[in-house]
Amino acid sequence: MSDDIKPRLRVPTTAKKGEVVEIKTLITHLMETGQRKDADGKIVPRLIVNTMKVTYNDKPVLTAKLEPAIAANPFLSFFLRVEESGTLKFTWTDDKDQSWTAESKIDVA
Amino acid sequence: MTRMGLLNRRSALLAATGAAAGAIAAVIASRNAWATQDSVKEWLAGQIKGAKDGPKEGKVTLKAPEIAENGNAVPVTVSVESEMSEKSYVKAIYVAADGNPNPGVMIWELTPLAGKAEVQFRARLAQTQKLVAVAEMNDGSLFTASREVKVTIGGCGG
Missing domain, CATH: 1.20.5 (Single alpha-helices involved in coiled-coils or other helix-helix interfaces)
Incomplete structure (x- = not known):
């Protein structure tokens, strides 16, 4: 199942020094709420991506904590102030402690 | 045709x-035992530790459609009128809803590196309900905004 979980990013490749840029992320994940019942009437256990951590050059940018009330394939968007060239790193973790990472480089011209 | x-x-x-x-x-x-306005308050109080005063209205803008045809993915934008400097920034944004099985929706913990206090995500809303956002500033002050979203088709297949 973890094979079909893919993070997607939209991050600009260049920015001016001090520019605030918009970052968009999406990870394909069912986000099973733990409320749904299967065909036999048994509750399908909760399995959601519960955290997304973002760092820029290893400095923390933000941590997003997700609850089951976040839609499947969670799309999260935020802003980043770019003072220097660097690497933006993302780590998503789910209820089974599986994690996925992605990164993207930004060049300050 | x-x-x-x-x-x-x-x-x-x-x-x-x-x-x-x-x-x-x-x-x-x-059904019963769903989130209520009280459980939303409780959830928020449980997440926001050490706040002296309750949140004041203002500074926070909560954008969501007035009517959501599909509660499975309702686009929500929360922005806070604040700089994002080392001196003064939004430390966290808490979002809750009073008509889902659980009150919590999500929490954003921000640092000044997040240049602008604006975040976007898609929520699941089981029915028509009120969304509440609370922003915690780095000095501990709290601001809030809320918005009702009418949901045509609920987003909690059960």
Whole structure:
């Protein structure tokens, strides 16, 4: 199942020094709420991506904590102030402690 | 296919959707132990530690559609009127809802590196309900905004 979980990013490749840029992320994940019942009437256990951590050059940018009330394939968007060239790193973790990472480089011209 | 045919099909679909929404609403009404305004307050209080005063209205803008046809993915934007400097920044944004099985929706813990206090995500809303956002500033002060979203088809397949 973890094979079909893919993070997607939209991050600009260049920015001016001090520019605030918009970052968009999406990870394909069912986000099973733990409320749904299967065909036999048994509750399908909760399995959601519960955290997304973002760092820029290893400095923390933000941590997003997700609850089951976040839609499947969670799309999260935020802003980043770019003072220097660097690497933006993302780590998503789910209820089974599986994690996925992605990164993207930004060049300050 | 003629235009008339298309229109008929559309209105038939609309009628079917309406009926389904009615059925779901009936199911929801028969359940209990869902989030309430009180459990939203409790959840927020549990997340925001050490706040002296309750949140004040203002500074926070909560954008969401007035009517969401599909509660499975309702786009929500929360922005806070604040700089994002080392001296003064938004430390966290908490989002809760009073009509889902659980009150919590999500928490954003921000640092000044997040240049602008604006975040976007898509929420699941089981029924028409009120979304609440609370922003915690780095000095500990709290600001809030809320918004009702009418949901045509609930987003908690159960």
